[in-house]
Amino acid sequence: MDRLGSWCPLSGFPRPSVLICLLILTASFLTYPMLRTLSLRLHSAITGSYFSGAHSIVFVNCPNEQVARDIARAILNKKLAASVNILPKSSSLYFWKGEIEEATEILLLIKTKTSKVLMLSSYIRLVHPFEIPEVFSLPMDQGDVHYFKWLEEGMEED
Structure with a gap:
């Protein structure tokens, strides 16, 4: 029997490993604009270059x-x-x-x-x-x- 599937008590619910992957992908998608802005600002501060929208x-x-x-x-x-x-x-x-x-x-x-x-x-x-x-x-x-x-x-x- 699939051990990961046995952790989830709801029948028909995706396995926890799939849920974790979906959670990580969703969090990445939602935080991408903020992380991109922060990384561009850091790059700009270190290199003295300019980033769009500042x-x-x-x-x-x-x-x-x-x-x-x-x-x-x-x-x-x-x-x-x-x-x-x-x-x-x-x-x-x-x-x-x-x-x-x-x-x-x-x-x-x-x-x-x-x-x-x-x-x-x-x-x-x-x-x-x-x-x-x-x-x-x-x-x-x-x-x-x-x-x-x-x-x-x-x-x-x-």
Whole structure:
């Protein structure tokens, strides 16, 4: 008689060795993204290389250039970003309270660490004049290692 099968009291239930294999495979599958991220960060720290997604570009629309400059300077002073581009006069069409609105806005492209995006978004909501400011981010997938190192240095606390 199969000794492993005798351990399981339920008839028709898979043998314990099969259950253990399924458990290991499931755990591996569920922890893979976390383990991959940790291994990439470790590799990056040891080799000084860059790993995808560590930095993000945050997009923010502002009503005018003065507001855009004030927000840009404030987030740079708080070390929430290393660089901000101010792109003048983009035309925006959007729904607001059931109506189509049209406005001229200034676009900020904010370069930051992905780990700071939530803190940056919260801060922008506090200082932005819009009731619901447009704040979203995209991870940087590729780029120059020296540039990413420069971004890191720009956000280091004094």
